[in-house]
Amino acid sequence: xxxxxxxxxxxxxxxxxxxxxxxxxxxxxxxxxxxxxxxxxxxxxxxxxxxxxxxxxxxxxxxxxxxxxxxxxxxxxxxxxxxxxxxxxxxxxxxxxxxxxxxxxxxxxxxxxxxxxxxxxxxxxxxxxxxxxxxxxxxxxxxxxxxxxxxxxxxxxxxxxxxxxxxxxxxxxxxxxxxxxxxxxxxxxxxxxxxxxxxxxxxxxxxxxxxxxxxxxxxxxxxxxxxxxxxxxxxxxxxxxxxxxxxxxxxx
Amino acid sequence: xxxxxxxxxxxxxxxxxxxxxxxxxxxxxxxxxxxxxxxxxxxxxxxxxxxxxxxxxxxxxxxxxxxxxxxxxxxxxxxxxxxxxxxxxxxxxxxxxxxxxxxxxxxxxxxxxxxxxxxxxxxxxxxxxxxxxxxxxxxxxxxxxxxxxxxxxxxxxxxxxxxxxxxxxxxxxxxxxxxxxxxxxxxxxxxxxxxxxxxxxxxxxxxxxxxxxxxxxxxxxxxxxxxxxxxxxxxxxxxxxxxxxxx
Numbered sequence: 088x089x090x091x092x093x094x095x096x097x098x099x100x101x102x103x104x105x106x107x108x109x110x111x112x113x114x115x116x117x118x119x120x121x122x123x124x125x126x127x128x129x130x131x132x133x134x135x136x137x138x139x140x141x142x143x144x145x146x147x148x149x150x151x152x153x154x155x156x157x158x159x160x161x162x163x164x165x166x167x168x169x170x171x172x173x174x175x176x177x178x179x180x181x182x183x184x185x186x187x188x189x190x191x192x193x194x195x196x197x198x199x200x201x202x203x204x205x206x207x208x209x210x211x212x213x214x215x216x217x218x219x220x221x222x223x224x225x226x227x228x229x230x231x232x233x234x235x236x237x238x239x240x241x242x243x244x245x246x247x248x249x250x251x252x253x254x255x256x257x258x259x260x261x262x263x264x265x266x267x268x269x270x271x272x273x274x275x276x277x278x279x280x281x282x283x284x285x286x287x288x289x290x291x292x293x294x295x296x297x298x299x300x301x302x303x304x305x306x307x308x309x310x311x312x313x314x315x316x317x318x319x320x321x322x323x324x325x326x327x328x329x330x331x332x333x334x335x336x337x338x339x
Numbered sequence: 340x341x342x343x344x345x346x347x348x349x350x351x352x353x354x355x356x357x358x359x360x361x362x363x364x365x366x367x368x369x370x371x372x373x374x375x376x377x378x379x380x381x382x383x384x385x386x387x388x389x390x391x392x393x394x395x396x397x398x399x400x401x402x403x404x405x406x407x408x409x410x411x412x413x414x415x416x417x418x419x420x421x422x423x424x425x426x427x428x429x430x431x432x433x434x435x436x437x438x439x440x441x442x443x444x445x446x447x448x449x450x451x452x453x454x455x456x457x458x459x460x461x462x463x464x465x466x467x468x469x470x471x472x473x474x475x476x477x478x479x480x481x482x483x484x485x486x487x488x489x490x491x492x493x494x495x496x497x498x499x500x501x502x503x504x505x506x507x508x509x510x511x512x513x514x515x516x517x518x519x520x521x522x523x524x525x526x527x528x529x530x531x532x533x534x535x536x537x538x539x540x541x542x543x544x545x546x547x548x549x550x551x552x553x554x555x556x557x558x559x560x561x562x563x564x565x566x567x568x569x570x571x572x573x574x575x576x577x578x579x580x581x582x583x584x585x586x
């Protein structure tokens with residue numbers, strides 16, 4: 088990874104090292120900052136900060152220590168007026184021997200709109216960076232909702248890649264469909280959204296009518312449900328891949 | 340004159356006519372602008388009431404009155420982003436700003452930033468009405484610290500407003516506090532004589548613009564930032580410490 092030192096000795100970070108993504112819905116607006124500072128030899132004690140500056144407002148978000156050279160954080164920016172046109176500045180700070188806070192590395196830029204991956208408050212599927220999982224990604228259920236954990240070292244690349252979209256991966260959809268059918272403790276509002284989503288994209292309504300939250304299923308009917316879930320997830324993924332317009336309508 | 344009036348926002352026609360009158364150099368500019376401000380076909384009412392006594396002419400007074408108007412409730416704040424609210428206000432207050440003296444009205448040309456707000460303007464601080472509001476709003480938690488950009492008459496903002504209020508990172512703490520200590524005589528509430536000779540507000544602005552590449556001066560305490568200034572500011576530093584009892 089290259090290092091851009093400007094004339095003052097500060098490292099000017101580039102888009103492949105720090106990126107800003109804007110995720111908007113009717114009710115929410117969030118900026119997702121992702122960083123990969125490997126190879127820059129920045130001190131672990133350095134502090135990370137995000138600053139959002141619009142014509143009318145400036146907000147500062149303290150991220151914390153540089154514990155991990157690769158990471159991501161999401162911040163609520165809805166209250167910033169004109170947030171869509173705001174400039175975002177990511178800084179790595181460390182005080183010198185006299186306590187003067189020095190900017191060791193810096194990146195300033197606009198946030199790009201992230202499509203397809205939304206945020207926890209509003210979206211169907213939350214994603215997050217996870218340094219503990221061994222595989223590239225994994226759907227976990229937490230607090231009654233599915234979350235897509237992505238390995239930390241892949242998180243930024245995957246979310247910024249136009250080729251990766253968690254909603255068109257059949258295995259992701261299958262795991263979510265399982266959660267929807269089998270799990271008793273779930274966020275009902277989110278579950279309703281997911282059910283509407285699956286039905287809108289071709290899953291037979293009777294899968295839910297017959298199997299959802301039904302404690303009296305026989306072994307044979309469980310096998311049927313498993314088959315329907317698997318094939319249903321595949322169909323939905325195919326439908327989403329080939330019908331982008333419909334999907335956008337649903338997301339709006 | 341005491342104002343208690345619902346604020347309005349120009350429509351395109353009102354905004355266009357305002358610019359034409361400003362640039363016309365008309366001898367009856369006060370009357371024409373008064374008529375335009377009260378023409379209900381050229382503007383729409385917004386749900387914010389403006390109360391101001393024109394005898395209270397400092398940027399602090401006007402900024403405070405406007406801040407009160409826009410912070411009545413959550414719904415009113417968004418109107419502060421509307422350039423045509425500021426254009427209507429400049430039209431309404433034009434005569435008062437110029438002390439009802441036609442001789443004080445300069446020849447207005449170009450984009451007229453002291454009276455006209457355009458979309459995405461970067462010179463909003465020069466607008467005689469919006470600039471007062473912004474300086475007040477940005478420092479509402481400690482107005483005394485921002486005295487360097489609030490004590491002036493609305494008609495004559497001067498060098499400190501141009502240099503300190505002109506950039507968002509300078510127009511807030513800790514820089515406003517340092518500039519107030521450096522350049523405002525606390526006994527007179529006026530700038531010291533000679534602030535445009537050496538260690539000037541412009542030099543302060545340039546110095547901070549230089550170090551901002553490497554130094555996060557915005558997170559420093561005002562006293563720490565005061566100590567960081569180079570020798571060119573020594574005279575003002577000494578007076579700041581002595582007259583504000585900072586030692």
